[in-house]
Amino acid sequence: MIGLGLATISTVAFSSTAFAQAASDEIVVVTGTRVAARSALNTAAPIDVVSAAQLSQSGTSELNQALAQALPSLNFPRPSLADGSDTIRPATLRGLAPDQTLVLVNSKRRHSASLVNINGTVGRGSAAVDMNTIPSGIIKAVEVLRDGASAQYGSDAIAGVINVRLKEENSGGGVTFSFGENATTVSTLVGATPTNATWTVDDKAKYDRNDGQRTTISAWAGIPLGSAGFLTVAGEYLKQDHGVRTAPDWRQQYALLQNGAFDPREVTFNRYDAWYGEPEVLQLTLFANAGYTLSESAELYGWASAQNRQSVSPGFFRRASDARNTTAIYPDGFLPKIAPEVDDVSGGLGMKWKAGTWDMDLSLVGGFNAMDFVIRDTLNRTYGAASRTQFDAGGFDYTQFVANLSGVRTYEMGLASPLNVAVGIEARRENYSIHAGDVDSWADGGQVAGGAPGAQVFPGFRPANEVSPSRTSFAGYLDLEANLSDNFLVSGAIRAESYEDFGETVTGKLSARWDISDNFALRGSVQNGFRAPSLQQIGFTTTSTNFIGGVPFDITTFTPNSAVARALGAKPLEPEESVNFALGSVIRMGAFNVTIDGYQINIDNRIVLSENLTQSQVRRFLTNSGFPSIGGGRFFINGVDTETRGVDIIANWRTVTDNIGRFNFTFGANFNDTKVTRIPVVAALSTLPLVTGETAIATDGLFARVNKLTFERGQPKDKFNFSTEWSFNRVGATFRATRYGEVLAPGTTGVAGTTGADLILDPRILLDIEGRFKVTERIKVAVGADNFTDEYPTQTPALLNGTSNTPFSNLSPFGRSGRYVYGRVTYEW
Secondary structure (H helix, E strand, C coil), X not given: CHHHHHHCHHHHHCCCCECCCCCCCCCXXXXXXXXXXXXXXXXXXCEEEXXXXXXXXXXXXXXXXXXXXXXXXXXXXXXXXXXXXXXXXXXXXCCCCHHHEEEEECCEECCCCCCCCCCCCCCCCCCCCCHHHCCHHHEEEEEEECCCCHHHHCCCCCCEEEXXXXXXXXXXXXXXXXXXXEEEEEECCCCCCCCCCCCCCHHHCEEEEEEEEEEEEEXXXXXXXXXXXXEEEEEEEEEECCCCCCCCCCCCCCCCCXXXXXXXXXXHCCCCCCCCCCCEEEXXXXXXXXXXXXXXCEEEEEEEEEXXXXXXXXXXXXXXXXXCCCCCCCCCCECCEEEEEEEEEXXXXXXXXXXXXXXXXXXXXXXXXXXXXXXXXXCCHHHHHHCCCCEEEEEEEEEEEEEEEEEEEEECCCCCXXXXXXXXXXXXXXXXXXXXXXXXXXXXXXXXXXXXXXCCCCCCCCHHHCCCCEEEEEEEEEEXXXXXXXXXXXXXXXXXXXXXXXXXXEEEEXXXXXXXXXCEEEEEEEEEEEECCCHHHHHCCEEEEEEECCEEEEEEXXXXXXXXXXXXXXXXXXXXXXXXXXXXXXXXXXXXXXXEEEEEEEEEEEEEXXXXXXXXXXXXXXXXXXXXXXXXXXXXEEEEEEEEEEEEEXXXXXXXXXXXXXXXXXXXXXXEEEEEEECCCCCCHHHCCCCCCCCCCCCCCCCCHHHHHHHHHCCCCEEEEEEEEEEECCEEEEEEEEEECCEEECXXXXXXXXXXXXXXXXXXXXXXXXXXXXXXXXXEEEEEEECCCCCCCCECXXXXXXXXXXXXXXXXXXXXXCCEEEEEEEEEC
């Protein structure tokens, strides 16, 4: 891996290059090391530091999106028509699952979202932290540790750690108003209309759109707490309109007339009958961070946050002639909408003090995330014409409390530096619960036979779905770090954890760094890690509509411990286990520096959501098991092993000129390859009774080609970021280019990676530009455009877009919204 990395040095050197602020001797980091005053370039593991200023230099207010623009190893796809995943979107690091990256706030574990991503997106089956609950106004910097760290921080830290550091200001402040919209031209591929159709769609395949209008008001202020403390508060208001990126619907909408002719309404019907794009969002966020010095040896600290997010996203359009429609309610068909409301609350309180030679830290951090679903513009067909058109479908919530006591001190051991010793204990309590929706949202009204009961697009949670699993875990760790000589750093950590639901685990990590000269260093690490199955994966169960090969199926997600899932091959979930190897180099030449880090991450027993099991023998089994209206089933399973290899290149060159200002050139690249090395094999599916003409399900049917190819090729194998920041007197500008490598969107048929319904998403380069002007010392303005060349992912052929609703794949690493133009005004004091 290092050979590959070192071979690229000559190429990188001419690119001006490091990313974010990750390569500066002056930037002190607190992530990945428990030694005070360790700078980013002097650590034994790669760390990126993205400042608040860098996060603000784009048109987005989403933290995940801003990080994806800054870091080549982080991806943030933007799925649509994916139920709750339209509202809480997951990010990934190094191509692994979203829940394999640990998120910290002020170095303390952040709670995850209550949502499980289940519908055909990157990160399917994961329940990750929603980082978009943290407003930009409260952020001082974001540190990204690109190395496994389970031995240091516990479960989930397989791909790395993201640590959001909050502002600690007792004065100053600012208010920022920004507005932007997508100004774009959409080009789609349309299908053939029926023979002798009275309508056309070819002239509608390409159209201009100005939508997705986004208004953001963000403010923060530093307030003194007496003479010895600070209170930094921040608030953010966001309103976003929805976007439309559908293809015109070429399908027949109405039943034929008695004489066999097409209904005359076919000609006047609005063929742009679906949204497929960004959701509507109304969001309000408050965040506060505080600290108070009690004495020279003691201080209090704490933070609190609250966010309410109301979103509206579409389902698939139901035509007037669709068997799921009731024409007495919707004579022209209907577009059902999912309107989740998300409430997120968190808080932390702690104290730091000196106890002899020990620096002690005691904290209690809690978090709560709840998601409740209202389904609008829909119906429950089994109630016939008497059906309601809006339902409370129920929801779920997740709560976490973490108590931590740690101590750090140094010992003189006759080494080149004191031995830094950190010890700690931790207790964590979690709870996950599902609550049922209105009876009408899930019940069979009995008025119309043959239809699936429940609200169209999202049947409500039933009383039988209600669960409330909880668990407690305890952990203890020891962390050592020292310079054995002036140029050789060694660190090690060991951590033991005990979970009441699956037992104990021990993880360890050994890292080293060798500074061969002032200009060149080698670093590396080896470690094992783990990720406990989340309570969301253990307890989630629901029924939702999935389109498979263009055909709708009502799929029930069963809990792994349920009788139905066990009969189909499920087993109690166990922890994922990983082994990480890393080897890298650091090069410094004056104002230029570059880091190159290779890695290999082997993960055994990965937890995944099984295939949607819709085969006829499965449906018969479900009917015989008391689920007569279900079109298929799925559940969480262990047993997938993967190997991920890659190289990160991060570099930076800063220069100051006499006549044209300051320049900061940055470059980053990530090369990443994941292979599935083992898949679960079960006999239960293959032994289901068959009838004439049926084929037995293969023993690997729980994790077949679609899931396998999504793991291996559903994210870019390479990604490049290049940016230039320039400032001179009152003006400044940022130029950024991001190249996303090839992605495969696998279909349900064909030979893996070659034929059938697979779709290759070709590489794309997105260009962003922003100009800034300081009107006065307090007032600043900026205008810019993200994706100003209006790039789109590869179009989905009509053959693979049977509903016309999805002309672009959800696996696109940059979404499908096109050009976004914006303006921003900031007032500071």
